Amino acid sequence: MSTVDRDRPNPSTDPAWEIVIGLEVHCELRTATKLFCGCRNSFGEEPNTSVCPVCLGLPGSLPVLNRTAVDYAMRIGTALHCRVQPSQFHRKNYFYPDMPKDYQISQYDVPINADGWLDLPDGGRIGIIRAHLEEDTGKTTHVGGGGRIHDAAHSLVDYNRAGVPLVEIVSAPDIRSAEEARAYVDELRAILVATGASDGKMEEGSLRVDANVSVRPAGSTDFGTRCEIKNMNSLRSLGRAIEYEAARQMALISEGGTVAQETRHWDEGGGRTGSMRSKEEAYDYRYFPEPDLVPLEPSEDWVAAVATSLPRLPADRRAAVAEASGLPAGSDAVATVVRLGLDHLVDAVVSAAGPPDAPSVAVRRLANEVAADPEAAASLDPASFARLVGMEAGGALTAAQARTVLKAIMDRGGEPEAIASELGFEAMDVSDLEAVVEEIISAHPDEWSRFEAGEDKLTGFFIGKVKAATDGKADLKAASSILRNRR
Amino acid sequence: MTSAIETAARVRAGEGRAADVLEEHLARIAAHESEVHAFNLVLVEQARAAAAAVDEAVAAGRDPGRLAGVPVALKDNLCTRGIPTTCSSRILDGWKPPYDATVVRRLVDAGAVIVGKTNLDEFAMGSSTENSAFGPTRNPHDLGRVPGGSSGGSAAAVAAGFAALGLGSDTGGSIRQPASLCGVVGAKPTYGLVSRYGLVAFASSLDQIGPFGLDVADAALLLDVIAGPDSLDSTCMPDPPVQASSRLGAGVDGLRVGVVEELASAEGLTPPVGICLREAAEALAAAGAKVDEVSVPATVYGLSAYYLIAPAEASSNLARYDGVRYGKRIVPSPDADLTEMYLATRSEGFGAEVKRRIMLGTYALSAGYYDAYYGQAQRVRTLILRDFEAAYRDFDVLLAPTAPGSAFPLGEKTADPLLMYLNDVCTVPSNLAGHPAVSVPFGTDHAGLPLGVQVLAPALGEAVMFQVAAALEAAAPAPPVPAMRRMGGPA
Numbered sequence: 001m002s003t004v005d006r007d008r009p010n011p012s013t014d015p016a017w018e019i020v021i022g023l024e025v026h027c028e029l030r031t032a033t034k035l036f037c038g039c040r041n042s043f044g045e046e047p048n049t050s051v052c053p054v055c056l057g058l059p060g061s062l063p064v065l066n067r068t069a070v071d072y073a074m075r076i077g078t079a080l081h082c083r084v085q086p087s088q089f090h091r092k093n094y095f096y097p098d099m100p101k102d103y104q105i106s107q108y109d110v111p112i113n114a115d116g117w118l119d120l121p122d123g124g125r126i127g128i129i130r131a132h133l134e135e136d137t138g139k140t141t142h143v144g145g146g147g148r149i150h151d152a153a154h155s156l157v158d159y160n161r162a163g164v165p166l167v168e169i170v171s172a173p174d175i176r177s178a179e180e181a182r183a184y185v186d187e188l189r190a191i192l193v194a195t196g197a198s199d200g201k202m203e204e205g206s207l208r209v210d211a212n213v214s215v216r217p218a219g220s221t222d223f224g225t226r227c228e229i230k231n232m233n234s235l236r237s238l239g240r241a242i243e244y245e246a247a248r249q250m251a252l253i254s255e256g257g258t259v260a261q262e263t264r265h266w267d268e269g270g271g272r273t274g275s276m277r278s279k280e281e282a283y284d285y286r287y288f289p290e291p292d293l294v295p296l297e298p299s300e301d302w303v304a305a306v307a308t309s310l311p312r313l314p315a316d317r318r319a320a321v322a323e324a325s326g327l328p329a330g331s332d333a334v335a336t337v338v339r340l341g342l343d344h345l346v347d348a349v350v351s352a353a354g355p356p357d358a359p360s361v362a363v364r365r366l367a368n369e370v371a372a373d374p375e376a377a378a379s380l381d382p383a384s385f386a387r388l389v390g391m392e393a394g395g396a397l398t399a400a401q402a403r404t405v406l407k408a409i410m411d412r413g414g415e416p417e418a419i420a421s422e423l424g425f426e427a428m429d430v431s432d433l434e435a436v437v438e439e440i441i442s443a444h445p446d447e448w449s450r451f452e453a454g455e456d457k458l459t460g461f462f463i464g465k466v467k468a469a470t471d472g473k474a475d476l477k478a479a480s481s482i483l484r485n486r487r
Numbered sequence: 488m489t490s491a492i493e494t495a496a497r498v499r500a501g502e503g504r505a506a507d508v509l510e511e512h513l514a515r516i517a518a519h520e521s522e523v524h525a526f527n528l529v530l531v532e533q534a535r536a537a538a539a540a541v542d543e544a545v546a547a548g549r550d551p552g553r554l555a556g557v558p559v560a561l562k563d564n565l566c567t568r569g570i571p572t573t574c575s576s577r578i579l580d581g582w583k584p585p586y587d588a589t590v591v592r593r594l595v596d597a598g599a600v601i602v603g604k605t606n607l608d609e610f611a612m613g614s615s616t617e618n619s620a621f622g623p624t625r626n627p628h629d630l631g632r633v634p635g636g637s638s639g640g641s642a643a644a645v646a647a648g649f650a651a652l653g654l655g656s657d658t659g660g661s662i663r664q665p666a667s668l669c670g671v672v673g674a675k676p677t678y679g680l681v682s683r684y685g686l687v688a689f690a691s692s693l694d695q696i697g698p699f700g701l702d703v704a705d706a707a708l709l710l711d712v713i714a715g716p717d718s719l720d721s722t723c724m725p726d727p728p729v730q731a732s733s734r735l736g737a738g739v740d741g742l743r744v745g746v747v748e749e750l751a752s753a754e755g756l757t758p759p760v761g762i763c764l765r766e767a768a769e770a771l772a773a774a775g776a777k778v779d780e781v782s783v784p785a786t787v788y789g790l791s792a793y794y795l796i797a798p799a800e801a802s803s804n805l806a807r808y809d810g811v812r813y814g815k816r817i818v819p820s821p822d823a824d825l826t827e828m829y830l831a832t833r834s835e836g837f838g839a840e841v842k843r844r845i846m847l848g849t850y851a852l853s854a855g856y857y858d859a860y861y862g863q864a865q866r867v868r869t870l871i872l873r874d875f876e877a878a879y880r881d882f883d884v885l886l887a888p889t890a891p892g893s894a895f896p897l898g899e900k901t902a903d904p905l906l907m908y909l910n911d912v913c914t915v916p917s918n919l920a921g922h923p924a925v926s927v928p929f930g931t932d933h934a935g936l937p938l939g940v941q942v943l944a945p946a947l948g949e950a951v952m953f954q955v956a957a958a959l960e961a962a963a964p965a966p967p968v969p970a971m972r973r974m975g976g977p978a
């Protein structure tokens with residue numbers, strides 16, 4: 001393996017290269033029971049307590065498909081704009097101790113969901129090749145040595161996870177940077193949670209991501225040789241692994257070498273990828289149709305019922321918040337509001353029919369103060385919030401005062417009007433504010449003449465003086481319009 | 488010997504005791520099992536307890552069920568809770584299933600008394616019961632000959648009078664061929680009529696559990712007891728089961744019977760088989776059936792397709808015997824790694840025939856070969872089904888030989904796997920089509936050894952199939968009875 005320069009340029013911004021990424025996301029479904037048996041599907045139980053003859057693959061046992069898992073898979077497919085179609089299960093054969101039957105029941109050439117897409121918040125669209133159903137494996141712990149199978153003294157296998165339903169979502173190679181990969185997984189996770197199919201917990205392994213990474217000269221339309229990177233267990237390590245791997249491949253090619261198609265393991269501690277197995281060592285999975293299960297042919301009624309029962313998805317919710325507030329759908333503030341599920345507070349402000357810019361004020365408050373304290377946000381009374389936003393947008397409170405009142409409501413509850421008067425917050429009368437502005441102008445004649453001459457950046461200077469002179473009680477928006485009118 | 492139907496009727500009526508019925512059979516086992524080796528395990532104590540429970544139920548006025556007090560032998564690839572289930576393989580050493588197969592539960596619920604687990608070709612792969620890790624079973628008609636296979640233990644147990652009924656599994660003829668060689672009735676039901684839950688899989692798309700009986704009515708009753716939907720087997724049909732016993736006395740007047748040309752002239756058939764088949768056809772015609780010849784062309788490719796599909800599925804089904812979770816584990820050296828453990832365990836745990844089929848099947852599914860082998864075999868399977876369906880537009884049932892000959896001497900075919908595989912030539916088409924077929928004793932060879940004739944029917948055609956089988960039975964010459972079966976009680 002070639003060495004990689006630690007001080008290499010950031011591959012995501014090197015204009016000479018393009019990174020091509022496809023992601024395979026394994027999503028555990030939050031069904032009550034496993035995919036092919038009645039065992040509990042739950043995380044964190046005593047090892048080997050949620051097992052039965054079927055999920056242990058005991059001789060003579062047979063799988064029976066869990067209808068709820070199929071329903072969840074169809075929800076995911078529908079939310080990803082896939083074609084939901086009649087499908088079939090196949091056996092994927094390979095030997096490993098955490099696979100009770102030494103084959104995995106998966107889907108192969110006819111997956112339940114095919115050919116969809118996912119829209120990123122910033123407007124990009126990533127193709128979805130397929131989203132198929134399969135069973136999870138057990139979990140192996142290698143004891144002794146370095147925690148890898150090669151040098152372990154012995155290995156322990158927990159089959160509680162064996163047979164847990166998974167949907168594997170395979171993206172098209174449409175992703176072009178580590179950042180975009182993170183945005184894709186983030187958005188996918190939001191969609192999965194919205195469908196009710198998944199809890200989206202990457203840290204508990206209910207969402208696992210493998211990345212196919214290749215690089216090519218910018219402008220090329222051919223794909224480079226790809227490597228599959230495994231073992232990233234957070235969005236951060238996904239980004240780091242892609243950056244590392246892309247840089248490794250670029251360095252290799254730049255030095256006249258070639259990238260070998262292989263599976264590589266991300267070493268979080270070392271911050272690098274290492275070879276797991278080459279293409280030559282790749283398994284021949286000997287897929288063939290699973291004879292113990294009949295073809296899966298959901299009725300049209302079922303497919304239609306799934307589509308109508310889906311809640312609004314994040315992209316639609318962002319569009320709705322954007323429309324209500326006039327802010328761009330791709331803006332961070334809108335994305336934050338939707339990600340944290342605060343859009344019902346925007347709805348409350350819209351229903352309250354206050355000043356026209358109340359919804360945009362609401363989005364700002366939600367994306368900043370409210371988002372900073374998600375726990376308090378959950379118990380924030382929509383009506384109180386709507387009145388508070390109305391007071392700020394109508395000029396009864398300054399932005400600074402509104403923030404203080406909001407914080408008080410979130411800390412201890414209460415009505416915004418009562419808290420504002422308790423704190424002595426009354427927006428300064430417009431004539432008082434004009435008087436203050438006049439005083440400041442006469443105290444700073446030089447600045448004023450420069451401002452009059454068109455030096456706009458001095459607005460900040462005067463606003464700062466107004467803020468100081470009024471102890472924060474002035475409506476600064478009103479102050480700047482007084483300044484503009486006076487010029 | 489009394490039939491299972493008579494035994495159950497007497498026990499249910501309180502005219503006979505299940506305990507006495509059992510002791511009569513245990514006495515024959517005690518006297519002759521060492522010669523026959525039908526069983527891997529005789530469940531003396533459990534059987535006595537089950538028989539006592541049946542008698543108590545009758546005494547208390549409860550009906551124990553349709554098989555009250557009937558001793559049944561189970562092929563040792565059917566899971567029995569807490570009782571070793573070996574598949575006649577070393578690789579399952581020490582394994583006791585934590586559950587009962589669905590068919591076992593249905594037997595127990597019907598009042599049957601399970602007498603033991605019978606020998607088989609390892610994992611049901613074979614046609615002579617010689618591929619058993621525990622030694623061969625011998626034919627009760629001639630101890631120098633094989634009982635057929637792979638359900639040879641159950642067939643021999645019924646023929647010898649060790650049990651009134653037996654259960655086997657049939658993947659390519661494993662019930663019908665030993666039934667023919669042992670002079671008993673054996674049926675493979677429609678695929679999906681009987682739950683496979685708890686049957687240790689050989690080839691999942693072909694395996695079916697089916698009955699052995701001394702006569703057609705007994706076999707049909709046993710099938711009626713075990714058939715029916717099961718939520719534990721997705722391939723088990725949800726519809727109400729057909730009643731195999733419903734038309735046993737109806738005769739064959741006006742029924743259309745087709746003799747399958749390709750199977751009647753199959754490779755390796757011995758002359759007595761042809762003679763018996765012709766006599767059987769004539770007997771049915773004499774009883775009023777319209778008998779004619781019919782061509783089912785694709786059946787000639789049956790054996791080739793079968794020996795790709797069955798090993799392919801087996802290679803996957805048998806992967807789980809890897810030494811990790813249960814059964815045998817061989818660690819070849821203290822520092823052996825996982826792969827070395829797998830290799831040692833599977834090399835020592837499996838017999839030669841099982842390894843041969845795992846290798847064949849692995850190859851047939853390999854990248855680059857799948858289409859030429861497994862894919863092609865599946866296309867042949869579709870053709871066979873199509874040709875059968877065409878034949879059933881003109882015929883109610885079909886007639887064919889069961890096995891190419893009578894019971895052959897032990898060791899005669901073990902050196903040549905292909906010769907052994909030819910035993911299945913007339914039986915595999917039904918498995919590939921998923922259709923039912925039954926073997927009925929009909930005549931003997933020159934040495935007086937029993938021969939069978941096969942009645943084939945379309946999917947869920949069990950009622951008409953057994954109807955014709957009963958007519959054949961009525962017309963057949965009296966079948967030979969092994970001396971050991973005459974012992975103890977009326978013959």
Ligand SMILES: [Zn+2]
Nearest residue numbers: 037039052055
């Ligand atoms: Zn389970």
